[in-house]
Amino acid sequence: MKKSLIIFTVVCFLATGALVAQNYLTKPQPPLTLTTDDINAFLTELPDANLEGLRSDPKGKELFRQQIARSLAIVVEAEQRGLFQKPEIKSQLDIAYAQIVGELWKRRPEAQEKPITPQDVAAFYREKPTAFEDFLAQNPQYRQAPKMDELKEKYGEFQVARMRGEAAGINKTPTFQLQLRLAQAQIVGNDIITKLQEAANPTDEEIEAYYKAHPEEFEEYKASHILISTLQPPTGPDGKPTSKKPLTEEEAQAKAEKLIKELQAGADFAKLAEQHSDDPGSKKQGGDLGYFREGTMVQPFFEGVKALQVGAFSTTPVKTQYGYHIIKLLDKRTKTIDEPLKREITEKLRQRKVEAKLDELVTRYGIVVPADFTIPPAPTS
Template sequence: MRNDIVAIMKKSLIIFAFVCFLAGGALVAQNYLTRPQSPLTLATDDINKFLADLPAGNLAGLREDPKGKEEFRKQIARSLAIVAEAEQRGLFQKPEVKSQLDIAYAQIVGEMWNRRPEAKEKPIGKGDIEAFYRERPTAFEDFLTQNPQFRQAPKMDELKEKYGEFQVARLRGEAAGVNKTAAFQLQWRLLQANIVGNEIIGKLQESAKASAEEIEAYYKAHPEEFEEYKASHILISTTQPPASPDGKTPAKALTEAEARAKAEGLIKQLQGGADFAKLAEQYSDDPGSKKQGGDLGYFREGMMVAPFFEGVKALQVGSFSAAPVQTQFGFHIIKLLDKRPKPLDEPTKREVGEKLRQRKVENKLDELVARYGIVVPSDFTVPPAPAS
């Protein structure tokens, strides 16, 4: 139940599995990677094409979170500002940054190609990899020279094959022009931001430390953020097969109407004097809390999804939901067990200090957005969820 919706951007939504596997230089278009990349004033269609080219499953949080689109827009703008600031500081000329960009470029082009229908019609086979090495007999040795740590790899033949497959996908993508699309242009800049972001943000953090006075003032001005709640809940899921007292699990999840009706039935039992913890153990679809009678422990604002937390705040200690509370997980019956203020102790001071520092950094990034004239529209369209 804790709010663990994956953030839409790790600034770019790019899967780095093979980047981490190879972690070094590659045979790519160096002139493309190192030439100056001016910031973009994005058009709505640029973002639409970018989102359409991403795996639909990666966009669940953006579709479900009402504030997700605006946060996504802000992060796009801040990422482009990081790229502009990095160019200003000459970070893209550093050898270690160039090396990361080389392999990242191949990663993006290859993955964008592999998501195309024509890539599925003609998958990369062993013959394609052999042809790649016949035309470039020193390619793998060049890679090992640039990345000597991989000379100790236990499965060198497998590494060579994977590297060849990776490069064939990159070449096919370039031949198809995926590196000239609007989706690529935006994704490339976002990945640049991901690579140099730590250094830029680190510089901004140097002047963003919160003072003791700022920490205390924030604590006093926002008492609601430091209220801790302890609650139990019974979840009737609409995303997974329901719990069953007899141990027989149905083959599919309940519909929304079925789940609501089941939750309403349990509320009637509670109103008739049934024990909340026992009903949670029997019927809750939350495996993390049902064995504890639905007990979620203490939490604060921001640690639970918003509809659930609003349902908690509406209760008096000892009371339970008069009607089911709906979230993306299903329907909840909530019981508030305790409420207490969190003291301004050392852990809380560190937490508030970090929050204020993060806020200052975000403000500095927004100043960079304005300085470099970066414009990101908000009227883009999130692709619908794939049919189940």
């Protein structure tokens, strides 16, 4: 399934270690009707790298809201199915709880003012001498860790951070509660999604109907191109650089426009590609890219392809992040429905059914996630 079903790109940073809490929440609390302030507070705790997609994608904000709601639905559904009572799930929840409390604590100013020292870790083990062995007993996979002493020290540090976080009341804040639920969804998500997938297999009739109803998705284009790069020095027919520096935007555009004039005067497209294209993958084939479908090329290039009639070439250069392209459309056809394409459609329809089922669970369990939250601005440097 695509990652949008299971979430979890924005919260994966919560589950990066192998640490366990002695006091934990293994049973989800009642589902939240989240407030705008809840979401805003949660977003301020995310690393900036996790927010870049929300800022750049116009649909990112709504997708994020959907993901949060579906994750909460997964948690409630897992509780209904008794998944949180399984010992292996409880062990993972221990780890998630400790990590979230500890990480939230470490971001507080007081944690910076009073960092955890080796003496603090030693004091923890004097008070709880069997804590690390208890952890290994519950998580035997870590007995094979190559540096056991380092793991023990790290475990102790995280336990101290957890205890300080609990003492500060971090585990009672709305931000913690939401992060815990998302971690719970991450832990049980695969089990729930697998169960939903088993009931979501499309029929042959549904596959055929989708294929007939969406011919544009299965159109294949065969094109050649000449790339005038702005990222790498121009190359000659032998593929070797003809200068030390890439062309500027103005130089690359001017060169592409000059080649278009040569094509309009009757020059052979393949020969010009062999002589001037900076794409090493297609240069020796006269610029031939073979057949491709939408989604396999960067969007500005694909839009340039779609705008052409078969046999025609670009009359103005097509700009992408790679430079300027002159494109010639060689052929256009609709892909026949073979086994690989049938599997592709099957997966797409299955995903849609699972997403619809998750949205049904969101409604059934009364989960509300507001849409008027604010994405934190990018930091200024």
